[in-house]
Amino acid sequence: MSIYNSLIKKYEIELKQNRDKTFLDKWYIKNTRNEIDFAFAQLRKIQNTNIKKILAIILSRTIRSCRATTHFDLATLKKPQLTTYYCFKHKKSANLYFL
Numbered sequence: 235m236s237i238y239n240s241l242i243k244k245y246e247i248e249l250k251q252n253r254d255k256t257f258l259d260k261w262y263i264k265n266t267r268n269e270i271d272f273a274f275a276q277l278r279k280i281q282n283t284n285i286k287k288i289l290a291i292i293l294s295r296t297i298r299s300c301r302a303t304t305h306f307d308l309a310t311l312k313k314p315q316l317t318t319y320y321c322f323k324h325k326k327s328a329n330l331y332f333l
Contacts, residue, residue, distance in 0.1 A: 238318050249302075249316045261301045261314060270297055304328070 242249070248264040258267055273293055280286045302314040306323045321328040 261303065261311065262297075263302055263316070266300050266302075270300075273297075 241247070251259050251262075251264045251267060254260045258270065262270060277286060277289055277293065280289065298308070301308070301311070302316055303311055304315050304319055305321045305328060307315070318327055320326070
């Protein structure tokens with residue numbers, strides 16, 4: 235846990251956003267949310283509709299995996315997970331994906 239906290243501090247990772255009105259605000263840390271917004275801004279620039287649809291599907295599946303939740307809670311989403319935790323699925327301690 236101390237390594238986790240030191241990395242959060244060292245890289246100035248903001249875990250919570252200033253707002254939590256939308257699903258994206260609540261379930262994605264600020265850095266991830268910025269990356270999501272950037273990716274979809276790039277996606278909007280694509281002219282070919284078929285390619286845009288395919289990339290949107292790929293991005294949404296990838297983004298789903300980046301939520302601030304435990305591995306075993308991807309479907310139910312009880313509360314955001316912003317610290318390390320014991321993963322019952324993998325039988326070991328787990329960190330958030332960005333570390």
